[in-house]
Structures are given as structure tokens and as C-alpha cells.
Amino acid sequence: MAAAPTWDPDQYLRHAGHRARPFADLLARVPALPTEPARIADLGCGPGNVTVQLADRWPTAHITGYDNSAAMLAKTGEYAGATPGGGRLDFAHADLTDWAPTETYDLIASNAALQWVPGHLEALPGWLDALTPGGTLAVQMPDNTDAPLHALMRDLAGSAAWKTRLDGALRATDSVHDPLVYLDRLAALGCATDVWQTTYLQLLTGPDAVLDWAKGTGLRPVLTALADDPEARDGFLTAYRDLLRDAYPEQPYGTVLPFRRLFVVARKEG
Structure with missing residues (x-):
């Protein structure tokens, strides 16, 4: 089994605006919470910069952000308290x-994290059991493993030059399920469920901007697997960079990265 990816919060935050926007769009569809002050969990909170959106929406709430990365949690101190x-x-x-x-x-929320959790569908009943009647589960995940961003990475990792080093390192193509799967599962569990997809035309700036984006998220398993071999790491990045330049050509105004995301809002019966 491949090692869990290590995270670089500074790299992740280089595109903080694009990463935060979907959470705002998700929270806009969350109905009123049943308790005042509310109790809220943020699963996969990362460096905490997005978790503060919960405090903006529910100012009196007690909010706990959970993450498994010590590096990410080290960045949350400026927001705690x-x-x-x-x-x-x-x-x-x-x-x-x-x-x-x-x-x-009253609310269990998760922004761009469950795609890293194999078997997360099986966890949903237990999480719903922990919701107050009338509470909500709200989840957003990238839903674009078929995009060149990921397909080219998988093809390169599976090529003869890299397969031995990177076999099993990347997320599976079914790490996020079809939207109907989530709708069926949560409706069957008695929730009023809203599921939708949005494709953001993210305008990135700077040299090799799509590679820079990928270094913060999708490339983390590769960077982790090759961390002990800088020459191999740089070789992979160079080859992947060249593929991305063809797939996402830079324009005078920047580089467009179409990015599809999946949203799920499920309200437990009151």
C-alpha cells in the first residue's frame, strides 16, 4: 500500500482563492441549523483558512476542524480561539x-477531503447518526479524475519509466462516485438531499500554473513517493509539466483550468 501523502500547506495556499470558493458555494445551500449555538465539525480542515467561513456563517457556533496532517494543523493556530x-x-x-x-x-462539513478517503460511503450512516435531528451533512469534492490534469498524471505514472516506483500511489478513478450514488445512498438513509456539479473555469497565473496547482493536491502522492530521490522527482515533474503545457496552453490573460466539483447537502429528518 502506498504511503499517505505528505502535505505542504504553503504550496496548498498558493491558490487559496480558487480552493475556498467552492466551500462558500456549498455553505450557501446549507439550511438553518437546529441548535443555537450550533456545534459544527469540519472534516479535512487543512490549514484552517476555509474553516473560518463556518464562523462567518454561524458566528456563535463551536466549530472543530479535523485533519490528519501535522503540517496543516500547525498553520491553524492563527485561527483558533x-x-x-x-x-x-x-x-x-x-x-x-x-x-x-x-x-x-448540527453540521458536519467537508471541503475537498473525502476523495482521499477510500470507503467514505460506508462512513456516512455513522456520521448521520451523530447529527442532531434537522442537522446537515455538507460535502464538496473534486470530481474530475477524467480531466487531463489527472489522466496525464496517471498515464505517466503507469508508463514503463515510472510504474515500479509509483504503482498504486495515485487516487483511484472511482475515488469520487457518480452523483446519483450519493443521492441514492443519502435519500435511502432518510435525508432530504441536494446533489449537484459545477465546473469552474479557474484562471491561473504565473509560469506552468497548472503544474503549480497540482503540486498542492493531486501530485502529493507522487511527491511523497519520490521524496527520497530528488533526481527522479524532478524528472517526473519535467515530463508532467511538458504534458500539461500542451493540454492547458497559456493564454495572454493566464491559463484556464476547467475544474469540476461535486456538492452534496443532506438534511437529516427533524
């Missing part, structure tokens, strides 16, 4: 592959 609206924001280590709620929440 009392919030301006009288709530509280804190952060804790948790691995979503086996996270089990130990208390009741």
Missing part, C-alpha cells in the same frame, strides 16, 4: 479513514 461573534474555533488531529463522532453535531 474565540471568534468575533462569540463562538469558538478549535482544531484537532483525526484520520477520516476511521473518524467516528463522539458527540452530536
